[in-house]
Amino acid sequence: SYELTQPPSVSVSPGQTARITCSGDALPKQYAYWYQQKPGQAPVLVIYKDSERPSGIPERFSGFNSGTTVTLTISGVQAEDEADYHCQSTDSTKSYWVFGGGTKLTVL
Amino acid sequence: QVQLVQSGAEVKKPGASVRVSCEASGYTFTTYDINWVRQATGQGLEWLGWLNTDSGDTGYAQKFQDRITLTRDTSSSTVYMELSGLKSEDTAVYYCARFPSEDSSGFWPPYWGQGTLVTVS
Numbered sequence: 001s002y003e004l005t006q007p008p009s010v011s012v013s014p015g016q017t018a019r020i021t022c023s024g025d026a027l028p029k030q031y032a033y034w035y036q037q038k039p040g041q042a043p044v045l046v047i048y049k050d051s052e053r054p055s056g057i058p059e060r061f062s063g064f065n066s067g068t069t070v071t072l073t074i075s076g077v078q079a080e081d082e083a084d085y086h087c088q089s090t091d092s093t094k095s096y097w098v099f100g101g102g103t104k105l106t107v108l
Numbered sequence: 109q110v111q112l113v114q115s116g117a118e119v120k121k122p123g124a125s126v127r128v129s130c131e132a133s134g135y136t137f138t139t140y141d142i143n144w145v146r147q148a149t150g151q152g153l154e155w156l157g158w159l160n161t162d163s164g165d166t167g168y169a170q171k172f173q174d175r176i177t178l179t180r181d182t183s184s185s186t187v188y189m190e191l192s193g194l195k196s197e198d199t200a201v202y203y204c205a206r207f208p209s210e211d212s213s214g215f216w217p218p219y220w221g222q223g224t225l226v227t228v229s
Contacts (some may be wrong), residue, residue, distance in 0.1 A: 001169075001170050001171070033207075033208055035153075037153075042203065042220040042221075042222070042223065043153065043218075043220065045208060045217055045218050048208050048215065052215070054215075054217055084152075086152060086153050088153075088207075095167060096155065096157075096158075096167055096168075096169060096170075097143065097155040097158070097207070098155060099145075099152060099153040099154065099155055100152065101152045102151075102152035102153065
């Protein structure tokens with residue numbers, strides 16, 4: 001079955017840039033979505049269609065698709081950005097959805 | 109405003125079945141698919157399946173193909189997720205969700221239910 005691969009953890013200091021990757025064979029053809037999730041809360045969409053930012057999401061969040069890898073970039077990381085980040089996409093035939101394993105972002 | 113309200117926590121014995129409901133409001137129920145996602149403590153999100161609220165068509169993750177059934181009641185704008193043959197590994201928070209979508213009106217963000225804790229013990 002189709003899988004999306006994320007690193008388990010990423011650590012950065014405040015003010016630095018965090019980059020979280022998500023790899024999958026269908027990503028050149030299918031859009032990726034990124035969610036932020038804090039403990040005890042439902043996920044919040046931060047990027048859709050690879051690089052679009054929903055209203056209300058800070059400009060420091062951006063996304064990029066480079067083929068089989070999509071990257072969520074958080075510029076000027078703040079303490080409040082510490083959370084789990086999950087990528088989401090579909091298989092090549094759009095038959096089913098899949099999530100990456102999630103990446104824990106730690107702000108040092 | 110769009111709301112997805114789920115039924116309350118459940119405790120089940122191994123081998124039993126559980127049914128979780130998800131009542132939608134604030135929009136035309138049959139316009140959008142409903143998906144189900146679960147999350148075990150400390151783990152990632154896991155997609156279980158989708159239901160077309162208009163036709164009733166369904167699609168399930170291969171892992172759950174034999175154990176999951178999604179149904180809907182259009183008269184009450186409610187979707188049901190039933191999972192059978194429960195194991196301890198099925199202990200998780202189960203979410204119903206309307207995933208991001210686009211139509212002629214533009215982009216629609218995702219909406220999530222509040223989550224339902226299912227404990228198998």
